[in-house]
Amino acid sequence: MQRRHFLGAAACGLLALPLRLSAARQPSITMILKSMKNEFFQLMAEGARQHHAAHAQEYTLNVDGVTEETDVRGQEVLLRKMLAHRSDVLIIVPADSTSMVAPLLKVMAAGTLTINMDNKLDDRALVSAGVNIPFVGPSNVAGARSVGDYIVRQLKPGSKVGLIEGAQGSINAKARSDGYREAIRNSGMQLAGLRWGYWDSARGKQAALELLDSTPDLAALLCGNDNMAIGAAQALEARGLTGKVLIGGYDNIPAIRPLIASHKVSATADQHPGLQAAYAIDLALSSLRQGIKQGDMPSIVQTPVQLVTKV
Amino acid sequence: MIRALLANAVCWGVATLLMPVVAHSAGAAPVNVVAEEYPPFLRSSRDGLTGPYADAFRLLMARQGLTINYQAMPVRRAIQLVTTQGNTCALAVNFAPGEAETGIYVGRVAPITLVVYTLSHAGNALSNIEQLRNHTVGAINIAEVRDLLGTAGIPFIPVDKPSLGIPMLKAGRFDAFISDVRPEVQSGRTPLLKSFTLARVERWVLCNAGMPPATLSAMRKALKEGLFALDTQPVWHTYAMDGFFLDTRRQWLQAQPQ
Numbered sequence: 001m002q003r004r005h006f007l008g009a010a011a012c013g014l015l016a017l018p019l020r021l022s023a024a025r026q027p028s029i030t031m032i033l034k035s036m037k038n039e040f041f042q043l044m045a046e047g048a049r050q051h052h053a054a055h056a057q058e059y060t061l062n063v064d065g066v067t068e069e070t071d072v073r074g075q076e077v078l079l080r081k082m083l084a085h086r087s088d089v090l091i092i093v094p095a096d097s098t099s100m101v102a103p104l105l106k107v108m109a110a111g112t113l114t115i116n117m118d119n120k121l122d123d124r125a126l127v128s129a130g131v132n133i134p135f136v137g138p139s140n141v142a143g144a145r146s147v148g149d150y151i152v153r154q155l156k157p158g159s160k161v162g163l164i165e166g167a168q169g170s171i172n173a174k175a176r177s178d179g180y181r182e183a184i185r186n187s188g189m190q191l192a193g194l195r196w197g198y199w200d201s202a203r204g205k206q207a208a209l210e211l212l213d214s215t216p217d218l219a220a221l222l223c224g225n226d227n228m229a230i231g232a233a234q235a236l237e238a239r240g241l242t243g244k245v246l247i248g249g250y251d252n253i254p255a256i257r258p259l260i261a262s263h264k265v266s267a268t269a270d271q272h273p274g275l276q277a278a279y280a281i282d283l284a285l286s287s288l289r290q291g292i293k294q295g296d297m298p299s300i301v302q303t304p305v306q307l308v309t310k311v
Numbered sequence: 312m313i314r315a316l317l318a319n320a321v322c323w324g325v326a327t328l329l330m331p332v333v334a335h336s337a338g339a340a341p342v343n344v345v346a347e348e349y350p351p352f353l354r355s356s357r358d359g360l361t362g363p364y365a366d367a368f369r370l371l372m373a374r375q376g377l378t379i380n381y382q383a384m385p386v387r388r389a390i391q392l393v394t395t396q397g398n399t400c401a402l403a404v405n406f407a408p409g410e411a412e413t414g415i416y417v418g419r420v421a422p423i424t425l426v427v428y429t430l431s432h433a434g435n436a437l438s439n440i441e442q443l444r445n446h447t448v449g450a451i452n453i454a455e456v457r458d459l460l461g462t463a464g465i466p467f468i469p470v471d472k473p474s475l476g477i478p479m480l481k482a483g484r485f486d487a488f489i490s491d492v493r494p495e496v497q498s499g500r501t502p503l504l505k506s507f508t509l510a511r512v513e514r515w516v517l518c519n520a521g522m523p524p525a526t527l528s529a530m531r532k533a534l535k536e537g538l539f540a541l542d543t544q545p546v547w548h549t550y551a552m553d554g555f556f557l558d559t560r561r562q563w564l565q566a567q568p569q
Contacts, residue, residue: 123416124406124513130531132524141409168462174408174454181457185469194461295528299415300520 030087033065039253047274096169140175143269143305148183159219160192162211166224197228204228208235220246226256345389346402355383367543375529400518405453418534423491431502449485
């Protein structure tokens with residue numbers, strides 16, 4: 001199903017691209033990301049720039065972002081800046097799934113077509129606001145479940161597994177934890193505990209240390225992103241447990257690849273950030289070209305996610 | 312003059328009421344709606360589903376020109392069907408962040424109260440979440456419970472089939488059970504103690520991601536007050552649940568964010 005959605009969306013996007021937009025001027029697209037220090041979002045920005053380079057005649061692109069993962073205030077400042085420049089389209093990876101909804105309502109009220117990417121806005125807040133903001137991104141549950149399944153297959157029955165979740169206000173953080181929980185339950189393992197690593201390696205390390213100390217016979221740590229998995233690997237080194245506790249990550253950023261190669265991290269999931277950016281831009285361009293309004297845009301465009309291991 | 316204006320207003324009102332019906336009835340296929348039994352609100356029947364939720368939902372959708380085909384099934388299968396089959400929605404499901412990435416939560420249908428139950432003779436005087444820490448806790452496996460207990464660092468045994476929770480509590484599998492199931496429906500003679508209310512959350516309609524925007528828009532409009540819109544009062548009356556309907560309207564709708 002996921003593949004079918006992806007291919008369907010791809011076909012729509014590719015059909016849309018060769019056609020010139022009918023507007024007299026080029027439409028402008030602003031992309032606002034979070035955590036520009038995270039390689040994942042650098043790859044996403046790069047994907048957007050590559051798309052633009054291939055279609056420079058069709059639109060103008062401005063990519064911006066905040067440095068920290070949960071910097072809601074910083075994103076609000078960027079939104080005000082964007083409103084002053086009157087962008088036609090906003091594509092945003094929200095720093096928080098709920099508190100970013102209110103500032104986005106102002107953006108939509110100004111007539112800017114708004115698209116949500118990667119970290120889904122909370123449907124509960126969207127329903128309360130009575131708006132449709134399309135989501136372009138993967139199923140984080142499916143991605144995390146595939147990483148979790150791979151790790152738990154290597155454990156003895158009944159082993160204890162700890163979770164390191166991203167941030168409490170993020171839908172994708174919770175979705176990944178749910179995917180990991182499914183893998184743990186389906187295999188008969190035990191969930192030993194959950195800590196928050198706030199997407200960051202230093203805080204991921206701290207979370208891993210807490211879990212290792214509270215559960216001495218912990219067999220695996222499943223992390224909501226690769227930065228926290230890197231922190232977990234550092235925690236294992238600090239406790240002399242490298243190789244004895246398995247680690248799962250998420251995102252397949254370049255920094256995780258040496259750890260996958262050396263088996264310090266067993267698996268991660270690649271959700272192709274560059275492709276996500278390209279799909280969001282394609283959705284924006286095809287909507288503008290066809291004059292589709294915010295409320296009539298497709299609510300979900302699913303993008304691919306795949307398991308990455310050394311083997 | 313006034314009479315003419317009134318006549319005009321009436322005509323306009325009728326036209327406005329009929330507009331969505333005309334818009335949706337022309338060739339619109341019935342929406343497949345799947346749900347798990349949730350007594351006394353949803354029960355399986357010869358026609359698929361009955362009960363105040365099913366009847367009120369059908370009524371509200373009909374006002375928007377949408378026809379409904381009901382089918383009863385376990386909630387896991389219902390959600391799987393929603394993600395794989397077009398023109399399908401699941402009625403009265405709990406919110407889950409992962410499902411929100413592959414399906415569309417169209418609207419709230421009803422509030423639910425998550426209550427911590429213990430056996431009244433067990434002597435567990437529980438009054439807050441912290442006190443659960445030293446007990447064996449069972450709970451319905453929904454995102455809000457996972458969130459609340461996960462944040463507090465309280466381990467629990469997830470129960471996928473809510474109807475099994477109270478029997479498991481009675482059998483001594485847990486010291487406390489967290490559920491939204493009304494205990495009078497299934498507690499029998501065993502005295503249950505409602506220790507404290509953990510949270511108030513909501514049940515939703517979840518639809519397939521490929522649902523046409525016009526249909527979604529009509530459903531959103533119909534569900535502005537969930538299944539407790541004034542229009543649905545006769546439905547609740549037929550199930551002798553007028554009091555419940557009015558209480559819920561007063562407490563839930565007034566508390567909802569505008």
